[in-house]
Amino acid sequence: MTKIPFRPLPFRFSRSVAAFAAGGLLAFVAAQADLSLISRSNAAPATVAAASAAAVPGPAAGAPLAALPDFSALVEQVGSAVVNISTVTLAKNSNVSGINPNDPFYDFLRRFGIAPGMGSQQPQESRGIGSGFIVSADGYVLTNAHVVADADEVAVKLTDKREFKAKVVGIDRRSDVALIKIAASNLPTVRIGSPDRLKVGEWVAAIGAPFGFENSVTAGIVSAKSRALPDETYVPFIQTDVAINPGNSGGPLFNLKGEVVGINSQIYSRSGGYQGISFAIPIDVAMKVKEQLQKTGKVQRGRLGVTMQPVTKELAESFGLAKPVGALVTGVDRSSPADKAGLQPGDVIIALDGVPIEEATDLPRKVGDSAPGTKLGLTVLRDGKRLEKQAVLAAMPSETAPQARGESAGGGRVGLAVRSLSREEAAALGSSGVVVVGVNGPAARAGLQEGDVVLAVNNARVSSPAQLKELLDQAGKRFALLIQREDARLYVPVRTD
Incomplete structure (x- = not known):
């Protein structure tokens, strides 16, 4: 940077x-x-005067200048x-x-x-x-x-x-x-x-x-x-x-x-x-x-499971490359497709399915363009030797993975996604409840936030996402949620009408 x-x-x-x-x-x-x-x-690029008429010949006499485009x-x-x-x-x-x-x-x-x-x-x-x-x-x-x-x-x-x-x-x-x-x-x-x-x-x-x-x-x-x-x-x-x-x-x-x-x-x-x-x-x-x-x-994008860096001129010399090309592997995720294919830190990936990797940024683009389950051939340089590897791509984790772990409460009517408390969270809280991991619609308008813990709907205690969904389905269009936010407990009125 x-x-x-x-x-x-x-x-x-x-x-x-x-x-x-x-x-x-x-x-x-x-x-x-x-x-x-x-x-x-400026609608047109400015022309730069030539330093020398001999070095940069001008247009032939009478030759028309190219017209600028009309859009x-x-x-x-x-x-x-x-x-x-x-x-x-x-x-x-x-x-x-x-x-x-x-x-x-x-x-x-x-x-x-x-x-x-x-x-x-x-x-x-x-x-x-x-x-x-x-x-x-x-x-x-x-x-x-x-x-x-x-x-x-x-x-x-x-x-x-x-x-x-x-x-x-x-x-x-x-x-x-x-x-x-x-x-x-x-x-x-x-x-x-x-x-x-x-x-x-x-x-x-x-x-x-x-x-x-x-x-x-x-x-x-x-x-x-x-x-x-x-x-x-x-x-x-x-x-x-x-x-x-x-x-x-x-x-x-x-x-x-x-x-x-x-x-x-x-x-x-x-x-x-x-x-x-x-x-x-x-x-x-x-x-x-x-x-x-x-x-x-x-x-959906394919995932190989490596971290990498560009190959500089100095690194190319160290790895015996004629020029700085490819992607230098700096880490391999355990049990990833790269790990199963036998890739190691220090490998230089120089081709993917026979297509040269000129820049390190070429690799994630080409892997990402491939669907999960795709089998790719990797050409790798290791200790000066050229190796051929095969990898079956996994799926790239969803960019909304934290919310995906939550369950929708109220059938989407409330705009609330929640998950169960972990044992550690429940012990620290000293109570049952569910953690808010996503809000929109009525829940957002009411002021609920990610990280809030829902303890009760009206006066009915909540112990699981399924129970919260059931209580919300029975609650009608107006209800109050008892929540824990940091060290404070408060009721939040919610309207879905």
């Missing part, structure tokens, strides 16, 4: 940033936006398939002290002998904006995962001003791709291009809603391909100089043919604003994710 002067930022934008309010953009910044991508101070036809053709996305996320209350005596729910609690207290806090809404594009006429829309992740409400606005509530079909945080669905038909769609055919220096354009300015267009060039970024293992990013600003996250990157070649996703910045370097997820990567999300709502 010390070699990287500044790091990529996902397109998030906080409504608390006062600097934008001072700049006159308060109306748009009041929403927690998502970074966008459009606005160039108007492209925008007219594809603009209607780009959408604006707005989200509402209910912030969890840090404190729940009770409800006001004037609230009708006050009497409900009193009938159960519960002292409801005073001064209930209302949940705080956080609003966000982003962009997306329609990939099927029946309403499937691609965007960034960070645009819609954790949102309680998602809305989509089309260029014809129609607005729809959207359902989040699935998100994949590892690639930052999300698929959402609106109830509509006969919608305009984008055409999918091939990022592999992109050339460095080629013109590209983007459409989105920077700072909430809908259907804005900007252009730039491809600066580089297959960029590896810190903490981004599975995406070979397209680097461009297209301006990125809050609100364009999830928007499409087009080539001059009007085909989508990427999803605008990140910037590289010291300040948090656009500084000439932006990154897009290649559309072929996004479409693979989209197919899995549409079928199952999640993405």
